[in-house]
Amino acid sequence: xxxxxxxxxxxxxxxxxxxxxxxxxxxxxxxxxxxxxxxxxxxxxxxxxxxxxxxxxxxxxxxxxxxxxxxxxxxxxxxxxxxxxxxxxxxxxxxxxxxxxxxxxxxxxxxxxxxxxxxxxxxxxxxxxxxxxxxxxxxxxxxxxxxxxxxxxxxxxxxxxxxxxxxxxxxxxxxxxxxxxxxxxxxxxxxxxxxxxxxxxxxxxxxxxxxxxxxxxxxxxxxxxxxxxxxxxxxxxxxxxxxxxxxxxxxxxxxxxxxxxxxxxxxxxxxxxxxxxxxxxxxxxxxxxxxxxxxxxxxxxxxxxxxxxxxxxxxxxxxxxxxxxxxxxxxxxxxxxxxxxxxxxxxxxxxxxxxxxxxxxxxxxxxxxxxxxxxxxxxxxxxxxxxxxxxxxxxxxxxxxxxxxxxxxxxxxxxxxxxxxxxxxxxxxxxxxxxxxxxxxxxxxxxxxxxxxxxxxxxxxxxxxxxxxxxxxxxxxxxxxxxxxxxxxxxxxxxxxxxxxxxxxxxxxxxxxxxxxxxxxxxxxxxxxxxxxxxxxxxxxxxxxxxxxxxxxxxxxxxxxxxxxxxxxxxxxxxxxxxxxxxxxxxxxxxxxxxxxxxxxxxxxxxxxxxxxxxxxxxxxxxxxxxxxxxxxxxxxxxxxxxxxxxxxxxxxxxxxxxxxxxxxxxxxxxxxxxxxxxxxxxxxxxxxxxxxxxxxxxxxxxxxxxxxxxxxxxxxxxxxxxxxxxxxxxxxxxxxxxxxxxxxxxxxxxxxxxxxxxxxxxxxxxxxxxxxxxxxxxxxxxxxxxxxxxxxxxxxxx
Amino acid sequence: xxxxxxxxxxxxxxxxxxxxxxxxxxxxxxxxxxxxxxxxxxxxxxxxxxxxxxxxxxxxxxxxxxxxxxxxxxxxxxxxxxxxxxxxxxxxxxxxxxxxxxxxxxxxxxxxxxxxxxxxxxxxxxxxx
Numbered sequence: 001x002x003x004x005x006x007x008x009x010x011x012x013x014x015x016x017x018x019x020x021x022x023x024x025x026x027x028x029x030x031x032x033x034x035x036x037x038x039x040x041x042x043x044x045x046x047x048x049x050x051x052x053x054x055x056x057x058x059x060x061x062x063x064x065x066x067x068x069x070x071x072x073x074x075x076x077x078x079x080x081x082x083x084x085x086x087x088x089x090x091x092x093x094x095x096x097x098x099x100x101x102x103x104x105x106x107x108x109x110x111x112x113x114x115x116x117x118x119x120x121x122x123x124x125x126x127x128x129x130x131x132x133x134x135x136x137x138x139x140x141x142x143x144x145x146x147x148x149x150x151x152x153x154x155x156x157x158x159x160x161x162x163x164x165x166x167x168x169x170x171x172x173x174x175x176x177x178x179x180x181x182x183x184x185x186x187x188x189x190x191x192x193x194x195x196x197x198x199x200x201x202x203x204x205x206x207x208x209x210x211x212x213x214x215x216x217x218x219x220x221x222x223x224x225x226x227x228x229x230x231x232x233x234x235x236x237x238x239x240x241x242x243x244x245x246x247x248x249x250x251x252x253x254x255x256x257x258x259x260x261x262x263x264x265x266x267x268x269x270x271x272x273x274x275x276x277x278x279x280x281x282x283x284x285x286x287x288x289x290x291x292x293x294x295x296x297x298x299x300x301x302x303x304x305x306x307x308x309x310x311x312x313x314x315x316x317x318x319x320x321x322x323x324x325x326x327x328x329x330x331x332x333x334x335x336x337x338x339x340x341x342x343x344x345x346x347x348x349x350x351x352x353x354x355x356x357x358x359x360x361x362x363x364x365x366x367x368x369x370x371x372x373x374x375x376x377x378x379x380x381x382x383x384x385x386x387x388x389x390x391x392x393x394x395x396x397x398x399x400x401x402x403x404x405x406x407x408x409x410x411x412x413x414x415x416x417x418x419x420x421x422x423x424x425x426x427x428x429x430x431x432x433x434x435x436x437x438x439x440x441x442x443x444x445x446x447x448x449x450x451x452x453x454x455x456x457x458x459x460x461x462x463x464x465x466x467x468x469x470x471x472x473x474x475x476x477x478x479x480x481x482x483x484x485x486x487x488x489x490x491x492x493x494x495x496x497x498x499x500x501x502x503x504x505x506x507x508x509x510x511x512x513x514x515x516x517x518x519x520x521x522x523x524x525x526x527x528x529x530x531x532x533x534x535x536x537x538x539x540x541x542x543x544x545x546x547x548x549x550x551x552x553x554x555x556x557x558x559x560x561x562x563x564x565x566x567x568x569x570x571x572x573x574x575x576x577x578x579x580x581x582x583x584x585x586x587x588x589x590x591x592x593x594x595x596x597x598x599x600x601x602x603x604x605x606x607x608x609x610x611x612x613x614x615x616x617x618x619x620x621x622x623x624x625x626x627x628x629x630x631x632x633x634x635x636x637x638x639x640x641x642x643x644x645x646x647x648x649x650x651x652x653x654x655x656x657x658x659x660x661x662x663x664x665x666x667x668x669x670x671x672x673x674x675x676x677x678x679x680x681x682x683x684x685x686x687x688x689x690x691x692x693x694x695x696x697x698x699x700x701x702x703x704x705x706x707x708x709x710x711x712x713x714x715x716x717x718x719x720x721x722x723x724x725x726x727x728x729x730x731x732x733x734x735x736x737x738x739x740x741x742x743x744x745x746x747x748x749x750x751x752x753x754x755x756x757x758x759x760x761x762x763x764x765x766x767x768x769x770x771x772x773x774x775x776x777x778x779x780x781x782x783x784x785x786x787x788x789x790x791x792x793x794x795x796x797x798x799x
Numbered sequence: 800x801x802x803x804x805x806x807x808x809x810x811x812x813x814x815x816x817x818x819x820x821x822x823x824x825x826x827x828x829x830x831x832x833x834x835x836x837x838x839x840x841x842x843x844x845x846x847x848x849x850x851x852x853x854x855x856x857x858x859x860x861x862x863x864x865x866x867x868x869x870x871x872x873x874x875x876x877x878x879x880x881x882x883x884x885x886x887x888x889x890x891x892x893x894x895x896x897x898x899x900x901x902x903x904x905x906x907x908x909x910x911x912x913x914x915x916x917x918x919x920x921x922x923x924x925x926x927x928x
Contacts, residue, residue: 030896063897103879103891110876200875203850204919208825211877211918266876388884396917403918404822408815415811419804446916469887 024054027076029065031058032089039088046086050079065090076301104277107270114263117193121256124189128249131170131182133160138175139243151771152249179231182248186224194220194255210403212443218407219437219772220254223247226430242426247434247772254438254776261780265443268787272451274794275458276381282334282353283374287318290362300368307365311356319352320367328359335373336720337464380466380717384457389470391740392449395747399445406440406755413759431772435758439775440751443783448743451790456736459796464719465729472715474740476699476733478680482628482726483671483693485685486639486646489703490625490653490723491615493686495528497535498596498616502609503583513608515541517601519561520568523549526557528599531613556599567602574600579607595641595648617652624723625654627799631727634679638662638670667693684726701726727799735796743786750782831856831924834865845870848878848892852912852921860928861907870897880915889915 031043040058047056047065052073058065067079076092083090136156164171170178190198194216201217204210227246230237234244286297290308300318303309308324311317317330329341332354341357344350350363353374367373388396410433417429453470460467467473487493500510508516518536521529523546536543546566549559555576556569567574571581571588579602581588588598588610596614600607628635637655639646639662646660659670667685671693674681683690683697694700694714702714703721718725758775762768832854834842840863847853848871859865869881874894881900882889892898902923910923 059899064899102893106874106879106894107876110874196875200850200873200877203873203875205850207849207851207853207855207919208822209851209919210822213875213877382889383887385889388882392917396913399917400920401823404818407818411811411814411818415808418807418811419800442918443916446918450915 024068025071025076026066026068027079027092029067029080029083030091031063031065031083032091034058034063034088042086043083043088046082047079050074050082053079071302071304101280104270104273107266111263111266111270114259114266118256118259118263121189121193121252121259124185124193125249125253125256128182128185128252129155129159130163130167131178131185132246132249133163134171134173135175135178135182135246136160137164137171139245150769151773176231176234179246182246183228183231186227186248186251189252189255190220190224193259197255197258210407212403212441214403215406215437215440215442216254216258218410219434219776220251222430222437223251223254223434223772227251242424245427250434250772253773257773257777257780258438261784264781264784265447265787268784268791269447269451271791271794272454272787273385273458275455275462276378276385279334279374279378279381279461282316284316284318284353288312289365303365303368305365305368305371308362309365310360310362312360313356313358315356317350317352317354317356317363319365320372321350321352321363321365323348323350323361323363326359326361328361329357331355331357335377335464337462337725338720338722377461377466377719380468381457381461384467384469384473385454389449389453389474389740391474391737391744392470395445395448395744398748399442402440402442402445402751406436409755409759410434410436417760428769432758432760432769434772435770435775436755438772439754439758439770439779441747441754441779441782444747444750444786445744447783447786447790448747449740451787452736452739452743452793455790455793456732456739456796459793460729460732463725463728463732463798464722465725465732466717466719467729467733468715468717472699473733473736475680476682476716476730477737479633479682479699479730479733481634481636481674481679481681482730483636483638483674483681483683483697484625484655484723485667485683485690485693486637486641486649487615488686489684490621490637490655491617491649493615495531495597495613495615497531497611498614499591499612500609501584501587501591501612503607505606506608507603507606508608510609511539511541513601513603514539514611515544516561516564516566516603517568517599517611519544519546520549520557520559520566522546523559524551524557528597528613532599532611535611564604568599571600574602574607577602577605579605581607581610583607584610593644593648594652595645615649617649618721618723620722620724621653624725624727627724627727628730629654631730631799633730636674638667640664664689665692668696671696682726682730684723701729724799731799732793732796735793739790739793743789746789747782747786750778754778754782831858831922833858834860836860836863840864841866843868845897846921847872848881849873850875850878851919855921857921857923859902859905859923859925861925862904862928864904865902867900867902868897869900871895877916878914878919881912882915882917883910883912885910 034040034043043065044056044058047053047067052070053067054070055068056065065083069079080090080092136152137160197213197216201213204214227248230244230246237244284300287300287303288295288297288310289303290310295310303319309318309321323344323346325346327345330344330350331341332338332351335351335354344361352372369375413436414429414433417432418425421428453473456473457467484490500514502510514536518533518541521532544562546559546561549557551557552569552573555573556567558567567577574581581600591598591612596612598610598612600610602608625635634657635655636657636659637646637650638659641660643660646658650658662670667690671681671683681697682699682701683693684701684703685694686703694702699716700714701716701718703718716729758770760769832844834844834857836842842859842863842865844857845868848869869892871878871892871894878892880889880891886902888900890898890900905925907925907927910925912921912923913919
């Protein structure tokens with residue numbers, strides 16, 4: 001699933017896991033100005049004839065050209081230039097990242113335009129207010145009564161007297177001249193600042209659709225037409241006993257206030273995607289690669305899989321790869337949330353967009369373009385932000401019918417006021433109907449959930465928690481049971497030497513023992529052997545050669561190292577060699593109690609000691625489990641280990657409920673069993689062995705190692721191997737749900753209360769009628785408040 | 800009742816009926832436009848985005864991939880994004896440009912697409928060939 005541009009990017013250099021030699025590259029060029037098949041043929045011919053081009057296809061519908069070429073013979077820029085030479089516009093296609101940049105630019109442009117329009121309209125609104133005062137005063141003198149609009153009535157009472165003293169000349173202007181002046185001002189404001197409301201409302205109307213613009217256009221349009229008639233033919237109104245009231249100031253102020261609201265909303269909406277933008281900014285523009293024996297700076301798009309990339313201290317890594325030479329500590333916090341720099345040695349994987357520390361190294365590019373971890377994260381985030389949370393369904397249903405229903409209510413309001421009002425029925429009916437139109441706000445409902453999803457997924461990514469979408473985000477809040485896979489989740493997932501215990505009177509000191517045992521184990525394929533060898537390497541011990549190596553299946557191994565006979569294995573093996581392990585049996589039994597495995601060793605026929613090997617707890621696991629329990633979650637540990645080993649780890653980690661002896665297939669059954677108990681289960685596992693259980697759980701959480709982000713079976717992917725992120729994810733989900741509920745409640749309540757008040761529901765009891773100007777102010781700020789509430793999620797700091 | 804009141808009441812009622820007819824019923828009777836099937840089996844259709852989607856109902860064949868080309872002819876922020884909830888797609892549509900969205904082969908059924916805020920609507924009618 002991808003837009004055509006992203007699909008093109010996925011086919012780009014290196015995407016197919018190209019080998020060291022760079023193969024043909026493929027780019028997509030956006031071509032503008034093509035109107036017919038002949039244009040298409042011309043562009044295609046030009047491209048196909050360019051040097052180095054292997055294949056070119058031009059799609060008239062999408063206005064795109066897809067070109068395969070030999071990167072040695074041509075370049076993307078040259079091909080774009082080739083199209084331009086034919087007279088058509090051409091630009092490199094925007095890949096995922098650039099689409100965001102473009103959307104950003106569009107939003108920024110929109111914001112600037114709206115701000116300019118809002119400011120001018122506000123100034124015009126103030127001028128219109130002032131100019132309306134003498135006009136209303138003149139009407140009052142003619143005995144036509146006070147204005148029907150309560151806002152204008154209030155301003156007459158409060159503003160008119162001081163204004164009359166301050167600007168006596170204004171009151172000397174003939175009322176008809178003032179009215180025409182206001183007409184001109186209002187027309188100008190509508191035609192410039194408010195133009196888009198009318199254009200868009202009309203476009204929607206032609207499609208039998210109605211939106212916010214419809215309400216504003218109908219509301220202000222009706223007020224404008226009525227005012228226009230009152231200005232041009234006041235006699236018509238006076239003859240029927242209706243004051244020729246004009247609503248110019250209301251029209252201008254409504255437009256101004258809604259523009260102010262839209263301006264604030266545009267700014268707030270931009271902020272909902274700051275996390276995504278921050279991620280995109282991580283991508284360096286250039287890379288230093290070795291080409292033809294020398295180091296060269298090339299655009300990052302031209303780095304191919306297999307290229308050797310040179311990284312100097314403090315530089316950002318351009319693409320993913322594997323370290324060849326050199327070593328350094330790399331800051332991966334921006335992608336994984338892991339605060340400490342990670343040591344990198346030859347053979348280790350490095351991720352593009354992370355920052356090199358003080359060392360320097362060279363690495364071979366393995367993931368470039370759309371295949372980098374960063375690109376995957378961006379893609380996942382964009383998909384997540386595009387997904388819908390189920391809670392939105394109601395809002396969707398309502399917003400689909402909202403505007404026509406409001407139009408109907410507005411008409412009904414007019415009719416009821418006209419029939420029931422004791423005085424000036426037409427004017428009051430009109431004011432109430434317009435107020436209904438401009439107070440109704442479908443935007444708040446439409447923004448309530450998506451803005452919260454946007455901000456929450458962005459926040460999650462910042463914390464190293466990738467949530468797959470709105471639905472996962474919503475489901476996670478209800479989780480009451482967290483099932484943790486033991487191996488690789490609570491523990492490191494690979495055995496390590498935890499302790500070296502020397503026998504009394506051991507023939508060799510600890511270091512020598514480890515080196516000797518490691519020498520034998522280097523030749524062995526036993527899983528525990530790797531742990532012992534790793535320990536010897538980490539301690540910087542010498543690695544002598546083993547001679548006469550002999551593996552004894554199920555018991556151990558022996559050999560001669562540096563002229564010393566070394567036997568490594570279980571007590572039975574040593575006993576068979578005539579070496580008693582009795583002296584250490586008690587302390588070995590104690591280690592076994594903790595779930596550790598012991599490996600005995602004898603040197604030159606004498607018992608030397610044992611090495612304890614265990615899959616160690618991740619240092620953050622106990623704290624993470626404490627947090628989960630503090631959040632009221634039941635934590636269950638699932639493992640294939642024996643009960644004794646499992647319970648030892650569980651005690652250390654602080655888990656009280658353990659299910660031991662579970663086969664990989666049994667994990668699904670265990671999740672199902674918990675679900676039958678009525679629990680909402682989050683399963684945390686490694687995403688590969690645990691995929692079926694992750695998929696079965698209500699929320700599957702895959703613990704990534706920072707390099708495999710797109711874990712299919714999971715709803716949530718943790719970018720770092722740290723269980724605390726599980727607590728963060730659930731806490732974030734809870735916060736987000738709260739925000740969505742607040743937003744929806746506010747958006748519904750606002751309309752449910754606002755529309756009847758605007759229609760005059762409070763009039764019979766309290767004599768209260770809402771002015772259209774105040775109604776538009778309420779409308780403008782209701783959607784701003786919803787977006788602002790979602791933005792508060794940015795302050796979330798983890799569980 | 801005064802004649803003017805009768806006139807207003809009747810006209811108001813008629814207006815309400817018309818509004819609901821125009822926005823809810825008149826639209827639903829519009830026929831779906833079938834996508835064109837290319838040589839490769841890819842179904843393509845161009846949808847104009849201008850205050851709404853034209854066509855707003857698109858007929859596709861089940862089991863075949865499809866490309867919807869959105870031709871956005873305005874800069875109203877209302878239509879800047881298109882969302883296909885069933886496919887988990889939310890895509891930004893640059894103003895005055897065409898943006899292709901590829902859909903996988905799908906089972907027969909009706910799938911909705913909307914603008915980013917769910918105000919503008921369109922639907923895909925996927926039918927077995």
